[in-house]
Amino acid sequence: MTTPASLDPREARSRLDELTVIDVRTPGEYAGGHLPGAINVPLDQLGRALPDIRTAASRGEVLVVCASGARSENACRTLARHGVDVATLAGGTGAWAQQGHEIDRPRQGGGGRTWAMDRQVRLTAGSLVLLGLLLALLVHPAFQLLSAGIAAGLVLSAVTGTCGMAALLARLPWNRPCGADLDASLARLRNG
Structure with missing residues (x-):
């Protein structure tokens, strides 16, 4: 198995505006904090999202992220088997945050946060x-x-x-995507 291409968090940050960022963590993890503009497509929904990811990749570079880089590397390998060339974020969102880059946290404060x-x-x-x-x-x-x-x-x-x-x-209720949320993510991938 070949190792997928990866981008260092600094390089990814400098190119964030030109990348389509796909976060393959669970919706709960994604809601706890993600890269700005990242689109949530959980790893177990990759097959359903394949046509839309292929569309996004045809328009420009796609960066796949997760918490540490392990799931995103698996996603990159899966996508490569289907002819879609993508890169992973070295060290994941953990490395991104550790270097002081911005994290979007739509559900801040109190409850509602899911553990990584x-x-x-x-x-x-x-x-x-x-x-x-x-x-x-x-x-x-x-x-x-x-x-x-x-x-x-x-x-x-x-x-x-x-x-x-x-x-x-990942199959537990707090880690499962709502149908509408995944549909919204797929629409964002389709429409750029």
Whole structure:
């Protein structure tokens, strides 16, 4: 597998006006803060958005972003298999913010913010490991298999660069796109 082209956050910032930026995080993560002008197309909706992303790429360069760069690299590979040439933001929105660049936060203050997917995965995995250990102590030693299964999944995730738990968590209501929101994103891609 080839590594997708990437742009450093400084270079991306200097060219932001000429790029179509697609954020492949969940809608909840996107609402928590994204690059100015970014269009939210969750990774699991990439197939549905393919014709519109292809249209955007025919008009100019497309930059795909996520929190750290891992999901956007997966998205770039998927798009490349379908003949769409895009680049990823090196280090994702984390690196972007770390360098002091502007982040749009449409839902600021108080509730309504969704945790980043990696934080959701850490909470879920840690909770399941603790649950397995407690059940093993209090109920039956076989519950240690729950903790072992979670540990094996985390190792597999690190080795493959994919995360089954994140894929499952992305299906929860607070991480799911509203139909109208995705339709609005696709319309923005079509119309430039």
